[in-house]
Amino acid sequence: MTSHVGFWTRSLALGLAVLLTGGCFACSSSRPAPQPVTAPTAKPSTVTATSNVPGQGLDLQALIGLTKQAKDAESLERLLNQPGSINNLDLDEDGQVDYIRVQEYGGGNTKNFSFVALLKDGQEQEVANLVIEQTPGQPEATVQVQGHPAVYGPNVYYSAALPIATALFLAWALAPRPAFYVSPYGFGAFPAYYRPYAPVPVATYRTTVTNYTRNVPVQRRTQPAVRAAAPSPNAAKVAPSFRQPLTQPGQTQRQFQQRDGNRPAASGGFGQGPASQRATPPPSAPAARPMGPPPGGVRPAAPPPSAARPASPPPSRNFNTRGRRN
Numbered sequence: 001m002t003s004h005v006g007f008w009t010r011s012l013a014l015g016l017a018v019l020l021t022g023g024c025f026a027c028s029s030s031r032p033a034p035q036p037v038t039a040p041t042a043k044p045s046t047v048t049a050t051s052n053v054p055g056q057g058l059d060l061q062a063l064i065g066l067t068k069q070a071k072d073a074e075s076l077e078r079l080l081n082q083p084g085s086i087n088n089l090d091l092d093e094d095g096q097v098d099y100i101r102v103q104e105y106g107g108g109n110t111k112n113f114s115f116v117a118l119l120k121d122g123q124e125q126e127v128a129n130l131v132i133e134q135t136p137g138q139p140e141a142t143v144q145v146q147g148h149p150a151v152y153g154p155n156v157y158y159s160a161a162l163p164i165a166t167a168l169f170l171a172w173a174l175a176p177r178p179a180f181y182v183s184p185y186g187f188g189a190f191p192a193y194y195r196p197y198a199p200v201p202v203a204t205y206r207t208t209v210t211n212y213t214r215n216v217p218v219q220r221r222t223q224p225a226v227r228a229a230a231p232s233p234n235a236a237k238v239a240p241s242f243r244q245p246l247t248q249p250g251q252t253q254r255q256f257q258q259r260d261g262n263r264p265a266a267s268g269g270f271g272q273g274p275a276s277q278r279a280t281p282p283p284s285a286p287a288a289r290p291m292g293p294p295p296g297g298v299r300p301a302a303p304p305p306s307a308a309r310p311a312s313p314p315p316s317r318n319f320n321t322r323g324r325r326n
Contacts, residue, residue, distance in 0.1 A: 057089035065212035067169040073181035077102040104180035108229030111173040123239040157221040
């Protein structure tokens with residue numbers, strides 16, 4: 001009886017083991033094979049500049065488009081010097097957009113206008129020239145803008161043929177007038193409407209420029225389409241403290257930028273920061289004691305503890321002839 005019980009016990013245990021093994025094998029075989037994991041393809045990143053550089057702070061194509069909104073040179077100057085305009089120049093990097101003054105010059109068959117940026121400390125930098133020419137009997141006029149070589153590089157011209165009927169500024173400029181327009185404003189003598197404002201990031205500025213260039217057929221040229229009747233009276237005006245990386249700097253500007261380097265500008269002058277920001281030499285550390293043995297090679301042994309210094313005798317009392325102690 002005992003042998004039969006043992007036989008059936010062993011058979012039952014063996015059957016359970018076979019059943020469990022087969023079930024686990026079936027589960028493992030039905031499980032889907034792991035798929036290789038691949039990293040997602042990295043998308044190219046786009047870096048948007050946020051600093052103002054020469055040529056990006058005053059879009060020359062937008063300057064042509066601005067002539068379709070201004071009614072005369074005075075209103076053109078006002079539109080240039082208000083927040084949200086096409087003027088985003090900060091040539092001396094003082095944190096404020098530079099005021100641009102407009103001056104008419106020359107004569108003959110062309111109408112000429114010079115645009116001069118006013119930097120702090122009364123310095124001036126011409127940034128662009130605008131020339132207008134009309135062919136007699138034609139309803140259109142050619143408008144050309146040239147960037148100053150120090151700011152935009154040599155031979156940078158933009159031109160467009162605009163209908164005079166849709167551009168009030170052109171009608172005003174081509175009409176007979178008794179005198180040229182010369183801005184009465186300068187550094188420290190700005191108009192009452194003017195309020196200094198900070199430059200905007202380049203991405204924001206490009207959006208603003210699009211509003212002025214959307215419907216203006218401007219062409220980029222390396223040679224002038226219109227020859228000015230007279231040279232600009234402000235062509236030689238270059239600011240020595242021009243802190244932006246110039247495209248074609250003059251000798252004085254090169255010397256200033258080499259001397260100025262990367263020092264930050266502050267209210268105290270170029271490269272002069274507050275006293276708390278000026279570098280001070282660190283205090284000199286005390287001289288360290290030599291740790292090695294003396295020149296003799298053997299360091300003298302310390303005196304034994306028992307060899308104490310003998311106590312000095314008590315001071316003797318001294319009496320003078322009158323019996324008083326000194």
